[in-house]
Amino acid sequence: MGAxxxxxxxxxxxxxxxxxxxxxxxxxxxxxVPLRIVTTPAPRTRMGVTWRLIGDLLWFPNLFNADKLLWLxxxxxxxxxxxxxxxxxxxxxxxxxTWVKGILTLGLYAGYxxxxxxxxxxxxxxVIERALYISILGDYFALFLLLSTTLSGILLxxxxxxYLIDIKALILGLIHFKPLLxxxxxxxxxxxxxxxxxxIYFPFSKLMHAGGLLLSPTQNQRxxxxxxxxxxxxxxxxxxxxxxxxxEKYRQALMEQKGEKE
Amino acid sequence: MRVPVPIPEIKIGASKHQRCYPAKExxxxxxxxxxxxxxxxxxxxLKKMAxxxxxxxSVRLFLDICVxxxxxADKCQFFLGTGDPKNxxxxxxxxxxxxxxxxxxxxxxVWGRANEAEELSEGVLQEWITYFYQCSECRRCSIFCPYGIxxxxxxxxxxxxxxxxxxxxxxxxxxxxKVYDTGNNMGIRPLAWKDMCAFFEEDLKxxxxxxxxxxxxxxxxxVLLLPPSADVFVNNNTMAGYAKMFHAAGISWTTSTYCNxxxxxxxxxxxxxxxxxxxxxxxxxxxxxxxxxxxxx
Numbered sequence: 001m002g003a004x005x006x007x008x009x010x011x012x013x014x015x016x017x018x019x020x021x022x023x024x025x026x027x028x029x030x031x032x033v034p035l036r037i038v039t040t041p042a043p044r045t046r047m048g049v050t051w052r053l054i055g056d057l058l059w060f061p062n063l064f065n066a067d068k069l070l071w072l073x074x075x076x077x078x079x080x081x082x083x084x085x086x087x088x089x090x091x092x093x094x095x096x097x098t099w100v101k102g103i104l105t106l107g108l109y110a111g112y113x114x115x116x117x118x119x120x121x122x123x124x125x126x127v128i129e130r131a132l133y134i135s136i137l138g139d140y141f142a143l144f145l146l147l148s149t150t151l152s153g154i155l156l157x158x159x160x161x162x163y164l165i166d167i168k169a170l171i172l173g174l175i176h177f178k179p180l181l182x183x184x185x186x187x188x189x190x191x192x193x194x195x196x197x198x199x200i201y202f203p204f205s206k207l208m209h210a211g212g213l214l215l216s217p218t219q220n221q222r223x224x225x226x227x228x229x230x231x232x233x234x235x236x237x238x239x240x241x242x243x244x245x246x247x248e249k250y251r252q253a254l255m256e257q258k259g260e261k262e
Numbered sequence: 263m264r265v266p267v268p269i270p271e272i273k274i275g276a277s278k279h280q281r282c283y284p285a286k287e288x289x290x291x292x293x294x295x296x297x298x299x300x301x302x303x304x305x306x307x308l309k310k311m312a313x314x315x316x317x318x319x320s321v322r323l324f325l326d327i328c329v330x331x332x333x334x335a336d337k338c339q340f341f342l343g344t345g346d347p348k349n350x351x352x353x354x355x356x357x358x359x360x361x362x363x364x365x366x367x368x369x370x371x372v373w374g375r376a377n378e379a380e381e382l383s384e385g386v387l388q389e390w391i392t393y394f395y396q397c398s399e400c401r402r403c404s405i406f407c408p409y410g411i412x413x414x415x416x417x418x419x420x421x422x423x424x425x426x427x428x429x430x431x432x433x434x435x436x437x438x439x440k441v442y443d444t445g446n447n448m449g450i451r452p453l454a455w456k457d458m459c460a461f462f463e464e465d466l467k468x469x470x471x472x473x474x475x476x477x478x479x480x481x482x483x484x485v486l487l488l489p490p491s492a493d494v495f496v497n498n499n500t501m502a503g504y505a506k507m508f509h510a511a512g513i514s515w516t517t518s519t520y521c522n523x524x525x526x527x528x529x530x531x532x533x534x535x536x537x538x539x540x541x542x543x544x545x546x547x548x549x550x551x552x553x554x555x556x557x558x559x
Contacts, residue, residue, distance in 0.1 A: 063406075066408075067333050129271070
């Protein structure tokens with residue numbers, strides 16, 4: 001059982017996570033973009049596009065314009081999530097870099113706060129009629145996984161503290177392909193299981209929005225109308241001769257029409 | 263200035279009965295589409311859908327990454343106007359998304375319920391016919407979506423899929439067929455066009471007291487003007503305005519009787535027809551040997 005939870009599953013989930021994301025992104029990149037569909041206000045240069053995407057990633061300006069409360073919850077959640085993830089680097093890196101040590105406290109409080117925006121997002125789905133209508137089981141499942149992961153993490157931090165050296169030995173062992181079984185609290189296994197479920201679910205769900213933004217044609221194109229946009233699967237126009245006037249047929253018809261009038 | 267629009271309460275099925283008239287056989291034949299819904303419509307539509315997913319990154323990406331945050335929900339004028347929840351851009355895209363998930367994603371095949379996958383059935387098709395023709399492809403939702411998801415792209419894809427199986431609306435197909443017959447959406451025949459332009463000239467002579475020309479099919483003019491044909495037909499002041507502007511600026515210009523339409527209804531039907539209609543502009547410009555095309559709509 002221990003070997004399954006601590007060795008086999010982590011490898012499997014990481015592989016599914018990386019391969020799944022890789023395949024999704026590969027399919028997206030492989031699919032051509034036939035038309036220029038960039039939304040206004042559109043940047044005209046590559047540099048402008050870079051700034052737009054950085055702005056989109058860091059600030060969610062479209063969401064800010066759409067719904068302030070939702071933006072606040074969504075933005076807070078993502079910032080807090082990044083802080084928590086960066087804090088977790090201390091379990092993966094040896095020796096721990098100075099900058100990770102620098103954000104340990106920040107990451108800790110971020111971890112305590114993260115259920116608040118998550119709970120808000122969940123409540124919002126249930127309370128606002130429109131949001132309730134569009135929510136599907138997958139939306140609740142993603143929120144459930146995130147909430148369970150963070151809550152079990154907080155419990156681990158506050159009440160059921162595990163022996164950190166063991167955890168780190170487990171993770172470093174996995175990274176260096178010399179796995180060993182830790183003596184960890186059962187709650188740690190629960191936390192790990194939730195994380196692994198999240199990893200497996202990620203590539204096949206809406207959680208892929210993270211990478212999709214950078215490839216979204218309405219966001220990452222330029223409005224450089226001086227340059228002709230080439231459609232990679234363009235095809236020549238084929239007229240249906242029976243029904244449609246070709247320029248020649250048209251001229252003929254025009255002459256006939258003139259004759260009738262005179 | 264922002265004018266707050268009251269967000270309506272959800273009324274399920276509120277605009278379910280507002281549907282477009284189906285296309286007529288005579289129009290469908292002229293625009294190279296099946297005359298009526300083909301017998302094996304399901305296979306044809308799924309095949310077309312697979313083709314579109316290979317051709318448009320936008321469609322594939324937008325179907326994959328929507329998180330259903332609902333930011334777009336109260337931005338669509340069709341939802342604000344009707345209160346029908348299926349007119350929320352996210353719900354409209356879901357009509358296509360559920361079929362995509364059922365047939366083209368692992369998530370939908372393995373765990374269809376969580377991912378809301380659904381088979382393409384008669385019921386789903388009827389919803390498509392209703393709600394994909396209640397979208398004006400204005401793209402307002404896309405500027406509020408955190409990922410720039412453009413429901414117009416989804417609508418365009420869905421209409422193209424339906425058109426491939428011979429399902430379209432009378433209004434759009436009629437207009438597209440008219441363009442191939444007369445060169446414009448209004449169905450104005452070449453001689454009528456010339457007559458109207460002559461009338462404009464007389465009218466402006468009376469009101470302005472100047473010889474303001476409305477050249478038609480003038481080979482070698484500098485500019486080919488493509489007004490929306492409604493400007494000639496109804497919004498006459500706009501059309502007179504073009505001529506006055508060219509007259510004052512001293513630019514030689516012309517309209518073409520082969521192509522005198524700035525709007526392209528192919529956008530509401532399918533890519534092939536949109537391309538054909540736009541190609542007429544180039545043909546007209548080459549016939550008349552103009553240097554520039556002024557194109558307004």
